[in-house]
Amino acid sequence: MNTRAIFAIVRKDLKVAMQNKGVILPIILLPLILFVFLPWLMAYMPSLANATGTSFSNIDQILARMPTGLLNELSGYTPDQQVTVFMLVYMLAPMFLIMPLMVSSVLAADSFAGEKERKTLEALLYTPTTDRELFTAKLLGGWSTANAVALLSFVVYAIMVNAAGWHSIGRIFFPNWMWIALVVWVTPAVAGLGLVVMVFVSARAQGFQDAYQTGGLVVLPVILLMVGQISGVMYFSLGLVFLVGLVIWIIDMGLLWLASKSFRRSELMTKL
Amino acid sequence: MSTSVIQTSTLTRRFGEMNAVDQLTLEVQAGEIFGFLGHNGAGKTTTVRLLNGVLEPTSGGSHVLGLDPQAEGPALRAKTGVLTETPSLDERLTARDNLSIYADLYNFPRADVHDRVEALLSEFELADRADEKVGGYSKGMKQRLALARALLHKPELLFLDEPTSSLDPVAARHVHILVENLARREGCTVFLCTHNLVEAQRLCDRVAVMEYGRLVALGTPSDLTRQYVKRLDVDLELDPLQMELALQILQGLPDLVVGAPKQEKDVLTLTLSGREAIPELLSVLVRKGVHIYRLAPQEANLEEVYFALHGGTE
Numbered sequence: 001m002n003t004r005a006i007f008a009i010v011r012k013d014l015k016v017a018m019q020n021k022g023v024i025l026p027i028i029l030l031p032l033i034l035f036v037f038l039p040w041l042m043a044y045m046p047s048l049a050n051a052t053g054t055s056f057s058n059i060d061q062i063l064a065r066m067p068t069g070l071l072n073e074l075s076g077y078t079p080d081q082q083v084t085v086f087m088l089v090y091m092l093a094p095m096f097l098i099m100p101l102m103v104s105s106v107l108a109a110d111s112f113a114g115e116k117e118r119k120t121l122e123a124l125l126y127t128p129t130t131d132r133e134l135f136t137a138k139l140l141g142g143w144s145t146a147n148a149v150a151l152l153s154f155v156v157y158a159i160m161v162n163a164a165g166w167h168s169i170g171r172i173f174f175p176n177w178m179w180i181a182l183v184v185w186v187t188p189a190v191a192g193l194g195l196v197v198m199v200f201v202s203a204r205a206q207g208f209q210d211a212y213q214t215g216g217l218v219v220l221p222v223i224l225l226m227v228g229q230i231s232g233v234m235y236f237s238l239g240l241v242f243l244v245g246l247v248i249w250i251i252d253m254g255l256l257w258l259a260s261k262s263f264r265r266s267e268l269m270t271k272l
Numbered sequence: 273m274s275t276s277v278i279q280t281s282t283l284t285r286r287f288g289e290m291n292a293v294d295q296l297t298l299e300v301q302a303g304e305i306f307g308f309l310g311h312n313g314a315g316k317t318t319t320v321r322l323l324n325g326v327l328e329p330t331s332g333g334s335h336v337l338g339l340d341p342q343a344e345g346p347a348l349r350a351k352t353g354v355l356t357e358t359p360s361l362d363e364r365l366t367a368r369d370n371l372s373i374y375a376d377l378y379n380f381p382r383a384d385v386h387d388r389v390e391a392l393l394s395e396f397e398l399a400d401r402a403d404e405k406v407g408g409y410s411k412g413m414k415q416r417l418a419l420a421r422a423l424l425h426k427p428e429l430l431f432l433d434e435p436t437s438s439l440d441p442v443a444a445r446h447v448h449i450l451v452e453n454l455a456r457r458e459g460c461t462v463f464l465c466t467h468n469l470v471e472a473q474r475l476c477d478r479v480a481v482m483e484y485g486r487l488v489a490l491g492t493p494s495d496l497t498r499q500y501v502k503r504l505d506v507d508l509e510l511d512p513l514q515m516e517l518a519l520q521i522l523q524g525l526p527d528l529v530v531g532a533p534k535q536e537k538d539v540l541t542l543t544l545s546g547r548e549a550i551p552e553l554l555s556v557l558v559r560k561g562v563h564i565y566r567l568a569p570q571e572a573n574l575e576e577v578y579f580a581l582h583g584g585t586e
Contacts, residue, residue, distance in 0.1 A: 011373065118362070123374075123421070127349060128378060129346065130345075
């Protein structure tokens with residue numbers, strides 16, 4: 001493997017992507033909303049509800065439906081604290097996965113479909129890079145950036161959650177082991193999923209926007225996880241996080257194998 | 273002794289029912305400027321892709337610089353440079369970035385990258401705007417930058433696909449001089465795909481003419497003109513007082529002179545049925561007492577060859 005060529009393509013793709021507003025805006029705005037604004041809103045929700053005299057029965061109902069495991073994990077907290085911890089630690093956990101998924105898929109859309117749209121792929125195909133190097137480079141840029149952004153978001157989120165929940169909890173309560181597993185084990189897998197799905201989507205897409213819109217459907221499994229948790233069907237325990245990660249890694253490997261088989265210069269050239 | 277840098281043997285590429293390249297067999301010698309002529313859809317770009325191992329042939333094969341493009345594509349592409357028909361530049365990057373990234377892709381010695389990039393920017397008159405995004409460049413500037421990028425790693429074999437199609441005459445002339453210097457001074461072989469027959473005539477040692485994927489003619493420009501252009505234009509300078517007599521004689525030679533002669537002062541321009549007509553024409557005129565001061569055949573050009581091959585319909 002010619003690592004110098006791989007990093008040159010990564011550098012090129014990221015430099016080009018960072019000048020696309022369609023790429024950069026979601027990468028900035030989404031973490032800002034999810035990991036800065038939302039924790040404060042969630043943390044103050046019980047206080048706001050009490051202050052306005054609003055019934056908090058909906059949250060109580062959600063908590064009442066929660067699996068025993070989760071109730072046990074929350075048993076050390078007062079009812080108000082339970083709401084705060086449930087919201088900040090468990091409710092937002094699946095939402096966190098949107099971050100690596102979105103960053104990797106938006107970068108992959110720019111790298112694969114965007115390159116085709118900008119008509120810059122042909123020159124790249126004439127270079128001495130092998131098909132495998134080219135494929136690796138195209139994935140590596142999106143994957144490493146998605147993980148870096150997710151890690152940074154996690155650090156920011158940890159600070160925000162503890163700060164926002166301080167008035168209610170009075171101590172550092174985040175992250176727990178489930179979140180660490182989520183970041184270390186599931187996030188890279190989810191970032192990989194966003195990439196490989198976008199490789200397939202980009203092969204048929206006309207351009208960046210087309211690929212990004214079609215590839216957006218990849219967030220559906222994450223939304224299902226959120227719905228599952230709110231409805232009390234399951235909750236993000238350490239075991240479930242490990243299992244979710246394992247399933248996604250297996251899907252990744254299968255899709256990656258298929259994508260690498262179809263990523264051939266000759267095929268790409270015929271579609272230019 | 274010359275060596276072949278490109279050898280193809282019944283090279284064929286089909287797209288569905290269409291033969292983009294059909295049974296192409298040719299050789300290109302080291303150091304020559306080889307013109308590859310044909311109109312749109314003739315198979316020129318597909319041939320360049322096949323010869324660089326970025327497209328697989330349906331049948332047949334080729335060797336380029338002694339390598340098999342399919343099996344040894346990366347090694348081959350390290351030695352070739354390609355200027356594609358559209359510049360294929362990253363327009364969101366600067367000219368300097370476009371070159372330095374490709375220096376890494378071609379594994380150009382790290383220590384020499386800076387000097388090489390600066391030298392190319394200067395040679396192609398882009399140094400003043402090297403740090404501007406390429407999106408703001410004119411077509412000609414983009415084409416110059418794309419050419420600089422194709423030459424960055426000092427290729428042994430350079431493929432140029434319509435290199436001057438978007439350039440003004442001055443910039444096109446600059447490219448012609450550069451291509452000639454590359455081939456004549458540095459021994460780089462140039463495979464030039466072009467519509468521009470004047471360009472091919474001026475630059476190429478040999479040319480191949482393609483039509484619908486098939487090779488229809490191959491040779492030096494002068495060989496091809498001799499082979500395909502049968503008629504010959506000649507300038508005939510005569511005694512001005514004998515002009516009327518000469519025209520009368522020429523009217524009586526329909527087998528030798530095609531169409532009506534054109535007269536400009538004391539020079540007649542005739543279209544002869546072929547080179548063979550010259551001795552007989554001279555003999556007749558001299559026998560009838562016409563004083564001939566000069567007979568100058570006009571060299572046929574590739575344009576006439578091209579039209580002859582395409583039935584004069586283009």
